[in-house]
Amino acid sequence: MIRLEPRPRASKAMRYLSPVIAAALTGVCGVIFSALAGLDPLDTFYAFFIAPIDDRYGLGELGVKAAPLMLIATGLAIGFRSNVWNIGAEGQLTLGAVSGGGLVLLFYDSGSAWLLPGAVVAGAIGGMLWAAIPAILRTRFNTNEILVSLMLNYVALLLLSYLVHGPWRDPEGFNFPESRLFPDSAMLPVILADTRLHLGFLFAVAAVAIGWVFVRRSFIGYQMRVAGLAGGAAEYAGFNRARMIWIGLLAGGAAAGVAGICEAAGPIGQLLPSISPGYGYAAIIVAFVGRLHPIGILLASLLMSLLYLGGEAAQMELGLPSAVTGIFQGVLLFLLLAVDLFVNYRVRFKTTVVEEALS
């Protein structure tokens, strides 16, 4: 009989190491998979993890894809730490793109230097307003913020869909559901020549730094950490729960909103019926793989981004199906949970003799 027994005190070092161990084990699984599929494991490893970033453009793409994940995950982590579960980043991202993009389309011909900064601010506000809905409902009526924020994702998508099919449709676009292409003055500048890496990446890195300062250096950040670790203690200490819920949701909303407008004014360059290939959901994974820690999130978003790029490269170079990307992500999460289990619990082997005698 094998039994799991809680460790009296989980090793702190191991808690931070477990994503690294899980990533390494994922690599081992990848080698086993490719061997089973009759591929050279080294080729597969190269195609998956090296080929996508072996040139300047590839590195740029790594950043392009990591930026929204990093930004959103940092914002979400602030709420997650205090058990505020915002699952609505996808919708908040969409509203960010709608508000910022709407501003761009409204002042399309202005050519103003303030158009881009204005759009980014509008994006943040849009995301925050969308996140305010679950915050109000939670603090006023004690509605479950998981359900409300999740369901608002679909509402946001329909709103964007309505806008690009209707009022914001490109008049010269043969009635296809796309807005006009943003003017150059409203596009985020590229920060690495000959790539698509745009200013949004710096926003993401800045968000990580701000997130770190907030969590480690501010009193409210401390309160929220306490609330996450021991809700009862936080309540006893008189910490204001409603304030934490508001901050948790608004931080996630603002970050997701900025990510949304950065996608629209960055790699996409217009409003489309769908702005994000699921960044709002993937960022939840990133936040947890990164242990809700800003530096962990930075690394996790790069790893997640690499997994996407690797999936594409593996299709091109090795003819593997796109499902391989999904398998890798699934295995990584599974192994992370598995490693965590052994960080928090230890395995005890009991003698079977006793068991049999009892039964």
Place this chain on the structure above:
Amino acid sequence: MKKPGFLLSAVTGALLSMAGIAATGAAEPLKVGFVYVSPISDAGWTFQHETGRRQMAAALGDRVVTKFVEQVPEGGEAERVIRQFAADGYGLVFTTSFGYMNPTIKVAKRFPDTKFEHATGYKRDKNVGTYNVRFYEGRYLAGIVAGSMSKSNTAGYVAAFPIPEVLMGINAFTLGMQSVNPKATTKVIWTNSWYDPGREREAADVLVTQGADVLTHHTDSTAVVQRAEDRGIYAVGYHSDMSKYGPRAHLTAVTHHWGDFYTRLTQEVIEGKWTSRDVWGGIAAGMVSLAPINPAVPKEIVALVKDKEEAIRNGTFHPFQGPVRDQQGGMRIAGGTTISDEDLLKMEWYVEGVQGKLPR
């Protein structure tokens, strides 16, 4: 004089054949990339493109190397994949979804030596051509079949987005039904997604509740055909022959055929004869046709469909042939005229007989 002449011709012949061998032997195979919007699966839009790719690869043998990437989201993601093909020295890249239009144009500017072919878009460049299919021709024929089999005079149409492409199909299908059944009407439900089997199934159920006894769809899954089979009514498939998903229900399907086109275009690039242009082929080009018609359909209807198909092929009939009125009764296509391609491509109205309001 005979001998030298013979020798000469033999020598030139040998030289020519050697030159030929040298030419084919030395020529690097053309690398051709395909970008797909959804997983290939075993029926639907991407499956038909993949079938076309395989047909082309088989026809051109060692003169081509083909690769594809599936499930590439439209928008910001596509540019990277398209660019990667170009950077890897691919000579021809097919981008097979409307949302790839702007990324394709962007990448094409940076890689002038690579040819790009974008499906269903309207932006071209020196090295970007576009191609599409007159699916509405097949839709009209399918409408004839559906109209003749409906007892309730009501067809249900599960559609993704109200764009001209989809509206053309709904309207042509309705006109086809009305040609054999003047009382026929079409009810439409929008799913706002190209691929969402759950929502497509629900939409099918709602349409059945509203009295539809034949269903069709402009979405990517087989859910509608399967649901029609369960509910004991008829269905017309789309993209692929879907008869195996509803052997009893499946009346026919409007099927897409890209193989000949891909082979022809790729050959043009190999031979250096490719130029940027817009291809919009239909039944005559073999790019759209009907899957085998269900034996339950009366023989005279099958014959009628064959006649109309032939008339469309030789240009004596156009599905949008006046007089055609819109939902509000306004004359859209005057009697004795046919619609222009430009008006087709900008279509944003329902013909008389389609029920419900067009979402805006």
